[in-house]
Amino acid sequence: MKQKKIPMRMCLGCQEMRPKKELIRVVKNKENEISLDFNGKKPGRGAYLCKSISCFEKARKGRKFERAFETSIDDEIYELLRKELEEGHD
Numbered sequence: 001m002k003q004k005k006i007p008m009r010m011c012l013g014c015q016e017m018r019p020k021k022e023l024i025r026v027v028k029n030k031e032n033e034i035s036l037d038f039n040g041k042k043p044g045r046g047a048y049l050c051k052s053i054s055c056f057e058k059a060r061k062g063r064k065f066e067r068a069f070e071t072s073i074d075d076e077i078y079e080l081l082r083k084e085l086e087e088g089h090d
Helices: 053-061 064-069 075-087
Strands: 008-010 017-019 024-028 034-037 045-049
Touching (some): 034 075, 045 053, 045 064, 053 064, 053 075
Antiparallel strands (some): 008 017, 024 034
């Protein structure tokens, strides 16, 4: 039987390729709202992040989200993302 292909995505923080299911998707929708997508099904432009705070900090410091979404991001959105990451929605 043919083995199913596992989709791989790159983490914005550590730049490692990992299976999509191991990562958290950060989404920008048409209204330019940014949110976390733990299921990977929300519509919009997605960027991926490991489930660790250190990768989140690296991505924030390097302004990786701004580059991925081609827009500026408020500090309050970063704080919301950090809080949701710390709670951990597995």
